[in-house]
Amino acid sequence: MENKGNFGNAASTPAARERPTLKTIAFMTGLGVTTVSRALKDAPDIGAETKERVRMVARQLGYQPNRAGVRLRTGKTNVIALVLSIDEEIMGFSSQMVFGISEVLSGTPYHIVITPHSHSKDPMLPVRYILDTGSADGVIISRIEPDDPRVRLLSERGMPFATHGRTDAGLTHPFHDFDNEAFAHKAVEKLVERGRRRIALLQPPSKLTYYAHIRIGFQTGLHDYGAEEVPLRTNTDAPLADIRDVVEVMMRSANAPDGIVCSAGSAAIAVNAGIEAAGKALGRDLDMVSKQSVPILNWIRPEIITAQEDVRHAGREMAKAVIARIDGVEPELLQSISQPTWPESGR
Amino acid sequence: MENKGNFGNAASTPAARERPTLKTIAFMTGLGVTTVSRALKDAPDIGAETKERVRMVARQLGYQPNRAGVRLRTGKTNVIALVLSIDEEIMGFSSQMVFGISEVLSGTPYHIVITPHSHSKDPMLPVRYILDTGSADGVIISRIEPDDPRVRLLSERGMPFATHGRTDAGLTHPFHDFDNEAFAHKAVEKLVERGRRRIALLQPPSKLTYYAHIRIGFQTGLHDYGAEEVPLRTNTDAPLADIRDVVEVMMRSANAPDGIVCSAGSAAIAVNAGIEAAGKALGRDLDMVSKQSVPILNWIRPEIITAQEDVRHAGREMAKAVIARIDGVEPELLQSISQPTWPESGR
DNA sequence: CATTTCTACTGTATCGTTACAGATTGCATT
DNA sequence: AATGCAATCTGTAACGATACAGTAGAAATG
Numbered sequence: 101m102e103n104k105g106n107f108g109n110a111a112s113t114p115a116a117r118e119r120p121t122l123k124t125i126a127f128m129t130g131l132g133v134t135t136v137s138r139a140l141k142d143a144p145d146i147g148a149e150t151k152e153r154v155r156m157v158a159r160q161l162g163y164q165p166n167r168a169g170v171r172l173r174t175g176k177t178n179v180i181a182l183v184l185s186i187d188e189e190i191m192g193f194s195s196q197m198v199f200g201i202s203e204v205l206s207g208t209p210y211h212i213v214i215t216p217h218s219h220s221k222d223p224m225l226p227v228r229y230i231l232d233t234g235s236a237d238g239v240i241i242s243r244i245e246p247d248d249p250r251v252r253l254l255s256e257r258g259m260p261f262a263t264h265g266r267t268d269a270g271l272t273h274p275f276h277d278f279d280n281e282a283f284a285h286k287a288v289e290k291l292v293e294r295g296r297r298r299i300a301l302l303q304p305p306s307k308l309t310y311y312a313h314i315r316i317g318f319q320t321g322l323h324d325y326g327a328e329e330v331p332l333r334t335n336t337d338a339p340l341a342d343i344r345d346v347v348e349v350m351m352r353s354a355n356a357p358d359g360i361v362c363s364a365g366s367a368a369i370a371v372n373a374g375i376e377a378a379g380k381a382l383g384r385d386l387d388m389v390s391k392q393s394v395p396i397l398n399w400i401r402p403e404i405i406t407a408q409e410d411v412r413h414a415g416r417e418m419a420k421a422v423i424a425r426i427d428g429v430e431p432e433l434l435q436s437i438s439q440p441t442w443p444e445s446g447r
Numbered sequence: 448m449e450n451k452g453n454f455g456n457a458a459s460t461p462a463a464r465e466r467p468t469l470k471t472i473a474f475m476t477g478l479g480v481t482t483v484s485r486a487l488k489d490a491p492d493i494g495a496e497t498k499e500r501v502r503m504v505a506r507q508l509g510y511q512p513n514r515a516g517v518r519l520r521t522g523k524t525n526v527i528a529l530v531l532s533i534d535e536e537i538m539g540f541s542s543q544m545v546f547g548i549s550e551v552l553s554g555t556p557y558h559i560v561i562t563p564h565s566h567s568k569d570p571m572l573p574v575r576y577i578l579d580t581g582s583a584d585g586v587i588i589s590r591i592e593p594d595d596p597r598v599r600l601l602s603e604r605g606m607p608f609a610t611h612g613r614t615d616a617g618l619t620h621p622f623h624d625f626d627n628e629a630f631a632h633k634a635v636e637k638l639v640e641r642g643r644r645r646i647a648l649l650q651p652p653s654k655l656t657y658y659a660h661i662r663i664g665f666q667t668g669l670h671d672y673g674a675e676e677v678p679l680r681t682n683t684d685a686p687l688a689d690i691r692d693v694v695e696v697m698m699r700s701a702n703a704p705d706g707i708v709c710s711a712g713s714a715a716i717a718v719n720a721g722i723e724a725a726g727k728a729l730g731r732d733l734d735m736v737s738k739q740s741v742p743i744l745n746w747i748r749p750e751i752i753t754a755q756e757d758v759r760h761a762g763r764e765m766a767k768a769v770i771a772r773i774d775g776v777e778p779e780l781l782q783s784i785s786q787p788t789w790p791e792s793g794r
Numbered sequence: 795c796a797t798t799t800c801t802a803c804t805g806t807a808t809c810g811t812t813a814c815a816g817a818t819t820g821c822a823t824t
Numbered sequence: 825a826a827t828g829c830a831a832t833c834t835g836t837a838a839c840g841a842t843a844c845a846g847t848a849g850a851a852a853t854g
Contacts, residue, residue, distance in 0.1 A: 186549065235558075
């Protein structure tokens with residue numbers, strides 16, 4: 101009865117020093133490989149006592165299922181692909197997101213694989229690659245457009261995914277978003293509170309969905325608090341040097357604003373440089389409200405009024421959403437929006 | 448002669464819509480699976496014409512080898528694991544490194560997997576996990592200590608790896624490092640040039656190898672240029688609020704320094720806050736020289752004299768080193784040190 | 795007592811790839 | 825004509841896990 105079953109035809113006997121496999125456990129318990137596999141999955145047709153024994157031995161051996169074996173047989177990769185734009189933000193935006201995702205994945209068998217791309221190249225490429233090679237069980241993407249072709253493709257192919265930002269074309273899918281409308285609205289309020297009336301907006305590139313959210317929040321804010329817009333012809337994607345130059349020109353012009361709303365932390369730095377280059381100063385000639393995803397603006401220019409976007413939290417939410425989606429939860433239930441927080445100024 | 452070989456006993460015929468495998472190519476070319484496999488690897492025992500034909504069909508089908516298959520059979524994972532401390536730096540330090548690594552890996556079959564950990568927990572854990580599960584072909588680690596146990600373990604187990612920073616205990620291994628000694632030395636020079644003589648150093652935690660490099664550069668600098676050290680009792684790992692407080696106290700004290708050398712960009716922000724809290728100002732009462740890995744300090748406090756550390760470049764170098772190591776290149780040949788660059792101040 | 799049903803377990807085939815140990819063919823050599 | 829030998833090509837087994845289709849034995853049923 102000893103050493104039967106799978107070891108009958110196989111020549112090998114499990115070596116002590118190798119990484120344990122199901123075969124090792126099967127050998128040690130005297131059970132079949134199949135039984136061990138099913139026992140570890142808590143299948144209903146395995147005896148309670150047997151399960152217990154298998155689990156004990158597995159634990160003792162430090163058994164970890166071989167990923168390649170599982171993946172080959174079942175097609176499950178246990179990988180979440182994070183598609184990142186390599187020219188995203190200069191300041192740790194994406195690292196915080198990665199860490200948020202990792203936090204959630206650390207309790208699961210999932211690993212995080214970074215799939216980088218440049219947003220000057222075709223943004224479909226990384227997504228197509230993942231789909232064609234089946235190299236992930238789930239995908240996380242950002243920089244979402246209203247009718248994002250990546251979202252369409254992923255949905256079509258039935259690949260679970262979550263987005264950082266929403267679409268706006270009747271597509272239902274898991275997402276996490278920051279309430280940019282609320283941010284922009286409140287930003288205007290904060291400026292008007294300080295007696296500012298002529299306000300410029302440094303907005304995101306118009307192709308991204310949240311451009312519209314920012315615009316709406318900004319414009320209803322202007323309307324609600326009786327302020328007017330001073331046009332600013334650049335966006336948060338522009339090189340910092342360009343932003344500085346454009347702002348400098350604006351600040352030197354006859355109708356310079358007395359308030360600025362800035363949609364990205366790194367851009368706020370350039371805006372401030374432009375303001376100073378024009379001989380103006382925050383807090384004196386004008387005020388600025390900016391979103392930031394890494395809490396540093398307040399450290400350097402306490403005069404900048406900031407709203408905090410918790411990107412790490414966004415990462416957590418998206419990771420949870422993708423996993424839930426993989427587990428079959430309906431997309432409608434996997435959408436969340438987080439509110440800006442307004443830390444008391446200073447520090 | 449058609450449809451023979453592997454298709455004789457197998458019931459399946461390759462479906463058109465599925466992802467192509469070697470079997471598909473074998474079917475289309477009328478060759479055996481083994482032949483196709485060897486042809487694609489350019490093995491010497493396959494005819495030139497056959498190779499050409501196989502390559503053509505493979506290209507046409509968009510064949511990509513199944514990673515799980517390769518991994519299961521050969522043990523090669525095609526994964527480079529990047530071990531990242533989730534409490535690393537607040538500012539995009541690690542994202543830039545990730546992108547640098549990605550740049551190099553994009554031309555190879557390697558993927559990058561992030562293995563996060565907290566450096567308050569046992570730093571051996573992620574490394575042991577990778578070794579025990581064989582989940583990567585190569586590893587990249589940072590926050591290196593003089594006699595780093597991770598470096599020892601990885602070497603012992605023959606796992607290819609590269610480090611960001613050096614060890615200092617007779618261990619030979621691939622690394623990329625920033626010349627912190629040169630940085631600190633030059634930093635003192637820059638301060639003395641501006642007439643500063645009493646200099647404080649915000650140093651890295653003493654357990655990290657580059658603590659010594661910074662100290663040596665700093666002290667030889669003091670000696671060479673005839674300046675003296677004002678002690679500063681904190682380090683770059685401390686919470687920003689702590690750094691600010693300690694600096695504030697120091698700046699209020701009788702023997703406040705007239706110069707500061709700062710070993711990390713994010714810490715410089717807190718140092719500056721401390722200076723201002725004490726009612727002092729950079730450029731007037733004292734000067735500061737700081738290292739930065741993301742070029743933003745100059746944007747916000749142009750008065751801070753900065754040395755740039757190109758972390759993206761470091762990522763590239765380490766990725767190249769790991770791959771070379773995997774390919775059997777000797778570790779001695781895979782060590783590089785990059786010099787600080789001193790961008791002209793301003794903007 | 796024969797038969798069905800249920801419980802607990804097992805062998806075989808398979809995922810895609812590659813190492814290994816042959817085959818087959820044609821051609822030159824003895 | 826027999827032999828040797830490259831040059832090409834091929835089948836089989838194996839990596840580790842799991843889906844599937846069983847089997848053996850005990851217990852319940854008629």
